[in-house]
Amino acid sequence: MIKTETGRNHPCPCGSRRKFKHCCAAKAPARSAVPAIPTDPHALMQAAMDLHRHSRLSEAITIYQHILQAQPDHAEATHMLGVMAQQEGDHAMGIELITRAIARQPTAEMHYNLGVGLQAQGDLESAARHYNIALELNPGYGLAWSNLGAVFQHLGFQDAAVESYVRARDLQPELVSAHCNLGVALNLRGRQQEALACFRMALTIEPADAQSHFGVGVSLQAQGGAHNPEILKNFNQALRHKPAHIAAHCNLIFVMDMDPQFDTQALQAERRRWDAVHGAPLAAKQLPHRNEPSPQRRLRIGYVSADFREHSASKVFGAMLTGYQRDQFEVFAYSNLPVFSKDDQSRSFATAVDHWSDISTLADDVLVAKIRQDGIDILVDLSGYTAGGRLTVFAQRPAPIQVTAWGYATSTGLQCMDVFFADPVMVPPREKPLYTEEIRYLPNVVSYYSRKAFPALSPLPALRGTGITFGSVNRLSKVTDRVWDTWIEILHAVPDSKLLVKAIEMDSVTNSDNVRAKFRQAGIDAERLILLGGSDWLTHLGTFSQIDICLDPFPHGGGVTTLEGLKMGVPVVSLNWPTLVGRLSASILTTLGLTDWIADSREAYVRLAADKARDLAALSQVRASLRERFDSSVIGDNAAYVAAVEAEYRQLWLRWCHQQATDATLKG
Numbered sequence: 001m002i003k004t005e006t007g008r009n010h011p012c013p014c015g016s017r018r019k020f021k022h023c024c025a026a027k028a029p030a031r032s033a034v035p036a037i038p039t040d041p042h043a044l045m046q047a048a049m050d051l052h053r054h055s056r057l058s059e060a061i062t063i064y065q066h067i068l069q070a071q072p073d074h075a076e077a078t079h080m081l082g083v084m085a086q087q088e089g090d091h092a093m094g095i096e097l098i099t100r101a102i103a104r105q106p107t108a109e110m111h112y113n114l115g116v117g118l119q120a121q122g123d124l125e126s127a128a129r130h131y132n133i134a135l136e137l138n139p140g141y142g143l144a145w146s147n148l149g150a151v152f153q154h155l156g157f158q159d160a161a162v163e164s165y166v167r168a169r170d171l172q173p174e175l176v177s178a179h180c181n182l183g184v185a186l187n188l189r190g191r192q193q194e195a196l197a198c199f200r201m202a203l204t205i206e207p208a209d210a211q212s213h214f215g216v217g218v219s220l221q222a223q224g225g226a227h228n229p230e231i232l233k234n235f236n237q238a239l240r241h242k243p244a245h246i247a248a249h250c251n252l253i254f255v256m257d258m259d260p261q262f263d264t265q266a267l268q269a270e271r272r273r274w275d276a277v278h279g280a281p282l283a284a285k286q287l288p289h290r291n292e293p294s295p296q297r298r299l300r301i302g303y304v305s306a307d308f309r310e311h312s313a314s315k316v317f318g319a320m321l322t323g324y325q326r327d328q329f330e331v332f333a334y335s336n337l338p339v340f341s342k343d344d345q346s347r348s349f350a351t352a353v354d355h356w357s358d359i360s361t362l363a364d365d366v367l368v369a370k371i372r373q374d375g376i377d378i379l380v381d382l383s384g385y386t387a388g389g390r391l392t393v394f395a396q397r398p399a400p401i402q403v404t405a406w407g408y409a410t411s412t413g414l415q416c417m418d419v420f421f422a423d424p425v426m427v428p429p430r431e432k433p434l435y436t437e438e439i440r441y442l443p444n445v446v447s448y449y450s451r452k453a454f455p456a457l458s459p460l461p462a463l464r465g466t467g468i469t470f471g472s473v474n475r476l477s478k479v480t481d482r483v484w485d486t487w488i489e490i491l492h493a494v495p496d497s498k499l500l501v502k503a504i505e506m507d508s509v510t511n512s513d514n515v516r517a518k519f520r521q522a523g524i525d526a527e528r529l530i531l532l533g534g535s536d537w538l539t540h541l542g543t544f545s546q547i548d549i550c551l552d553p554f555p556h557g558g559g560v561t562t563l564e565g566l567k568m569g570v571p572v573v574s575l576n577w578p579t580l581v582g583r584l585s586a587s588i589l590t591t592l593g594l595t596d597w598i599a600d601s602r603e604a605y606v607r608l609a610a611d612k613a614r615d616l617a618a619l620s621q622v623r624a625s626l627r628e629r630f631d632s633s634v635i636g637d638n639a640a641y642v643a644a645v646e647a648e649y650r651q652l653w654l655r656w657c658h659q660q661a662t663d664a665t666l667k668g
Contacts, residue, residue, distance in 0.1 A: 153282075469500055558572065
């Protein structure tokens with residue numbers, strides 16, 4: 001999260017929550033309200049700005065307006081009223097006032113504050129222009145360099161962003177936001193160690209800075225150490241110092257999902273806490289819906305995601321955007337994807353749907369209004385608690401029916417979310433009461449979608465006489481110390497076996513050396529390990545030609561990695577962990593009729609892997625038949641899966657229409 005210096009957001013001095021331009025702050029006070037104040041214009045401005053700095057806003061406004069009564073063209077008084085408007089969130093009024101001030105007597109600070117308002121409204125190019133003018137007038141303006149970096153970052157110019165943040169930090173070493181923003185930019189460049197140093201430096205300046213604690217957690221998380229207790233500690237610290245820090249709370253939930261110490265009750269309780277802090281207060285903004293309650297009409301379905309791109313999430317919801325019945329459904333895609341992250345997959349989705357909207361710069365209230373204006377009947381969350389999610393939009397209930405599914409299918413805990421699509425393996429019937437949403441079962445919790453053709457299947461590698469190769473192609477954040485120990489047991493149980501681990505984190509020499517050291521200490525020779533880093537998709541799929549049996553991590557199992565491995569003919573040993581994120585592979589295997597690959601305990605997991613490794617004939621047969629089994633199932637048959645989902649949509653809509661008719665009868 002980029003930290004932009006925009007000032008504090010104060011309420012109107014009269015106590016109203018109305019926007020600045022509609023309240024007393026924008027009106028000239030009666031002369032009788034003016035306190036005893038100096039008469040010298042310079043002294044007046046100094047007095048007003050001192051009051052402003054000390055949050056005595058009503059008195060400051062009185063003096064600014066007093067100055068303007070005497071000197072209507074006083075540029076600085078006009079400018080400061082504009083700043084106050086922006087601090088209250090009325091950026092339109094702020095822009096109008098500051099533009100007027102610039103026309104009279106431009107200064108670097110005026111152009112900077114105008115840039116702040118334009119940036120808040122999503123006009124990034126205009127914001128950058130005014131930050132640059134501010135820097136022409138004052139090259140040493142650290143705040144302007146920092147905010148300019150934020151604009152570059154939003155536009156995808158990462159190198160320019162880093163350079164701007166460095167300038168801001170060097171000019172104003174005490175500026176916490178410059179250190180934080182530089183850390184964010186470095187994380188995006190994969191330079192986590194340098195980013196971590198930036199956030200730690202920021203904490204030496206301001207130990208209670210929530211954004212810095214958040215940055216430390218994110219930096220450690222990005223290094224593949226999701227189970228490092230310092231990550232949870234820093235996210236909790238961020239929330240202690242700033243309870244409204246939504247990103248920190250989302251990341252906390254995401255990390256808790258990967259931690260074996262938390263059970264389903266604890267995970268759902270944290271989601272309900274998220275709703276209580278961030279979601280429930282927005283319920284007052286909910287408005288009645290005017291959707292036409294006609295049961296059989298064409299429905300408007302809205303999908304909200306930050307992952308409409310080449311991403312694992314899009315591979316499990318892609319069919320819903322490309323294969324729907326167009327005579328029955330009109331699809332709207334609301335993309336929270338930054339402009340610089342768009343790719344060929346994004347463009348393919350944009351072409352496939354009826355309506356595509358880039359919402360990455362839209363404030364929640366603006367997006368809520370747009371969704372209502374579009375007349376969405378069923379709004380579907382595809383991001384949940386992952387980066388770019390817009391759950392605070394759902395909290396305002398812009399659509400009469402709201403569903404969470406696929407992208408991060410773990411439930412939201414939000415009272416405003418009506419339905420969670422799952423299956424009986426992911427959410428056993430006995431656990432339904434643990435969830436705030438109604439659980440509705442699909443034939444499988446996910447399907448698999450890809451525009452690209454898969455490479456041909458390869459023969460079983462072990463038939464070459466080189467022994468069994470176990471493999472994992474999951475990110476390292478899913479691999480706990482307990483998982484490493486379990487895999488070490490399997491290698492001891494199958495003496496001639498090897499373990500292939502492919503993860504982007506293995507590009508780090510430190511990470512790969514740590515893994516080798518762990519196995520060496522357990523008596524496993526280095527030649528039995530194959531450690532591979534990140535790669536393009538086809539190379540990634542080619543890795544499965546080296547693997548005989550995949551090993552699922554726990555408590556957070558594989559998802560798309562499991563699906564792609566199975567389609568490449570590689571079965572997976574999975575531990576059916578008692579939480580949502582630990583059951584996805586078990587769900588997939590159950591749908592494919594491969595329940596004999598599911599273990600119910602860690603000890604059974606080790607035995608199962610060893611037993612399967614001993615029967616090469618059976619492994620070879622499974623490998624040869626898996627793709628056909630996959631493609632003919634509801635997981636691989638996109639049309640069948642979409643039809644099942646659309647049947648659920650129609651049932652939900654019929655129920656809503658019936659409820660509207662019932663309510664109308666009762667009122668009549």
